[in-house]
Amino acid sequence: MQDRAARGPVIFLVLLAFQLISTVTGLRSCAGMRARVLPGFIFRLHNNQNGEFSAILTLPYRRWGPSLRSCINVPYQRGSTASTVSTPGTTQPAPRPKSLQDLREIASFFPGTPKDNSTAFFHASCEFATVPEAVATALHMSHDRAAKLHEIGAVYIYRQNKFRRTHLIEKYPPSTVLEGDLFRVYLFPRRFPECMIDYTFRVIWENDDLLLVDKPPGCPCSLHVSNALEALDVAASASLGLNLIRMNRLDVVTSGLVPLAKTAQGATRFWEEIRRDRLGKRYKALLTGPVPVGLLEHYMPGKIIHRRPAPRAISRRPLPGWKLCQTRVLSCQPVAFSELNLVAIHDGQDGGSGGEKDLPPSLYEVEAELVTGRTHQLRAVFAAEGSPIWQDSMYAPMTSFLLEDEKDPAIQALYPLCMEPRASTGIALQCARLSFWEQTVHAGAPWWRRKGVNREGGCPDVESDRQGLRESKEVK
Numbered sequence: 001m002q003d004r005a006a007r008g009p010v011i012f013l014v015l016l017a018f019q020l021i022s023t024v025t026g027l028r029s030c031a032g033m034r035a036r037v038l039p040g041f042i043f044r045l046h047n048n049q050n051g052e053f054s055a056i057l058t059l060p061y062r063r064w065g066p067s068l069r070s071c072i073n074v075p076y077q078r079g080s081t082a083s084t085v086s087t088p089g090t091t092q093p094a095p096r097p098k099s100l101q102d103l104r105e106i107a108s109f110f111p112g113t114p115k116d117n118s119t120a121f122f123h124a125s126c127e128f129a130t131v132p133e134a135v136a137t138a139l140h141m142s143h144d145r146a147a148k149l150h151e152i153g154a155v156y157i158y159r160q161n162k163f164r165r166t167h168l169i170e171k172y173p174p175s176t177v178l179e180g181d182l183f184r185v186y187l188f189p190r191r192f193p194e195c196m197i198d199y200t201f202r203v204i205w206e207n208d209d210l211l212l213v214d215k216p217p218g219c220p221c222s223l224h225v226s227n228a229l230e231a232l233d234v235a236a237s238a239s240l241g242l243n244l245i246r247m248n249r250l251d252v253v254t255s256g257l258v259p260l261a262k263t264a265q266g267a268t269r270f271w272e273e274i275r276r277d278r279l280g281k282r283y284k285a286l287l288t289g290p291v292p293v294g295l296l297e298h299y300m301p302g303k304i305i306h307r308r309p310a311p312r313a314i315s316r317r318p319l320p321g322w323k324l325c326q327t328r329v330l331s332c333q334p335v336a337f338s339e340l341n342l343v344a345i346h347d348g349q350d351g352g353s354g355g356e357k358d359l360p361p362s363l364y365e366v367e368a369e370l371v372t373g374r375t376h377q378l379r380a381v382f383a384a385e386g387s388p389i390w391q392d393s394m395y396a397p398m399t400s401f402l403l404e405d406e407k408d409p410a411i412q413a414l415y416p417l418c419m420e421p422r423a424s425t426g427i428a429l430q431c432a433r434l435s436f437w438e439q440t441v442h443a444g445a446p447w448w449r450r451k452g453v454n455r456e457g458g459c460p461d462v463e464s465d466r467q468g469l470r471e472s473k474e475v476k
Helices: 002-025 100-107 131-139 143-152 232-240 264-275 342-347 377-384 409-417 462-472
Strands: 042-046 053-058 119-123 155-159 162-165 182-186 203-206 210-215 255-261 280-287 294-301 322-335 363-370 429-436 439-442
Touching (some): 131 143, 131 155, 131 182, 143 155, 322 377
Antiparallel strands (some): 042 053, 155 182
16 A cells, blocks of 8 residues: 555656656657646647647646547647647537527538548637637638537637637627637537427427427437537427427437426426436337347446447446446337338438348347436347347447456457447337326337338428327327
8 A cells, every 4th residue: 555655656757757748849740649638738739741839739637638649730820829639528508599490501501421520729819809700710711611610519619617619608708709718619510410300290298397209310319519509409499499408318329209398397307207216218129139028137337448438348247347237128029021111221221230231031129128227228238139229230240249358359359340320310219108207108109110201311201290199199
C-alpha cells in the first residue's frame, strides 16, 4: 500500500513532464495518437508540411485526451486559431420549430449521407454580430451554409465551462460573439429523414399529461451531437403543436411505443413509475432461428470494454464487474412467409442479418419481456442464443458467441464484421406493449406484418397508421 501511495506522485510528475514537453515541442504527427490533457495547459498541433504551429487550443481535462485520428485542414489565420481536434461534447435540448415544414427545410440543406465526421475548432478572432458570420469567416464557407449549421444544432460555443449549442446560450445572447470565444463545428451533420413524418396518426394513447407514439425505425430518441432537429421529441412536437418531453428511449433502428410527457406533472409521475420499477415493457422480434421459452440469464459488462460501445458482449458466467441480464421469452413461433410483408423485408436486404441477399430458411416471431434493462439487451441475448434479430447486422456476426474472458482475442476479430444496421429500414424489433399507471397499452402490428409500407423508410403509410391506430387504442 505504501508503494502504491508513493507511486502516485511519481506518475503525476511523469504526466506533467510529458505535457510540458508536448506544449513546448508540439506533436509531430496526428495519425492515431492520443494525449492526456491536463487542466490549464495549451494543446498544440504541428503542421506536418512545414513544422509550424497550425492550431492552438485549450481543452478541459478528460480521462482520455482528444483523438487525433480524423483531422481536417483548417488553415491558420493571423489573429485567430483553428484546431482539427475532435472531442465529444454534451447535447442540449433543441428549440421547438414552428412547424414540421420549418424543420424539413433546415435539414434538407444537408445530404442524407455525411461525407465524413470532420469537426473543426476555432477561436473567434474578433467580435462578430452573429454566430453564422463568425463560422463563415473562420472556416471559409458561405454564410448560408454557416447559418444552416447553426440552425440544425451543429455549432457549439464554449461558455460556462462546457460546450453549448450556440442557439441555447442563456447568459449571453446567441447573436453576439465575443473575441476569443471557442467554437466547435460539425461540418457534415448526420441526417435522420425518417423523423420527418406526420405524427397525428401515430399517437397510440394519450391523456392530459402523457401520450404514447409509435416510433418508426430510423428515428433517434436522443439528439445526435451534430443534429438537434431530427429527433423524435422535436419532430413530434412540431407535428402535434406541443412541447413534448421524451420519457424513455429506444435504439434508432428499433420501432414501437415511446412515452412523451405533455406536462411537468406527467413527467414526474412517469419517472416515479420508472424509479419504483413499475414500468413493464414487452417486445416483439423476428429472429432467424428459435430460442428457448422461459427465463434466460446472462451477464453483460457494466462498462464499455475494448473501447467499443457496441456490440455488447454476453457471458454465461459472472465476470468481475459484469451485471446480471435477465430476459423472459414468452413465446417463440415459426412464421410463414405468406404472413409477412415481404416488400418491407426485401427493402431492408442491404442491411440484412449477416449481409444475406435472400431470406433465411425460416423465421421465428418472438414475444419477450425485459426483467433487467441493459443496453442492447435483446439484440445481444438473441444473438448469443444463436438466433440474431433479422436485419441486425451489428449482432449477426456475434451469433452463438459467448465471452469467457475479456482478454479473449476472438472478440477482437469479430468487431470489424459488426456493421451498423441501415437506419432507414431498421431491424425487426418492436416495443409492442407498455404497462404503467395500472394500465396496459398495445402498439399496432409490427412493420413486418403491416400491409402499407413506405419503401424509403420501411414505415407504414397513412392508411396503415390509421388502421394500426384503431387496432392499438384498445387499452386493457
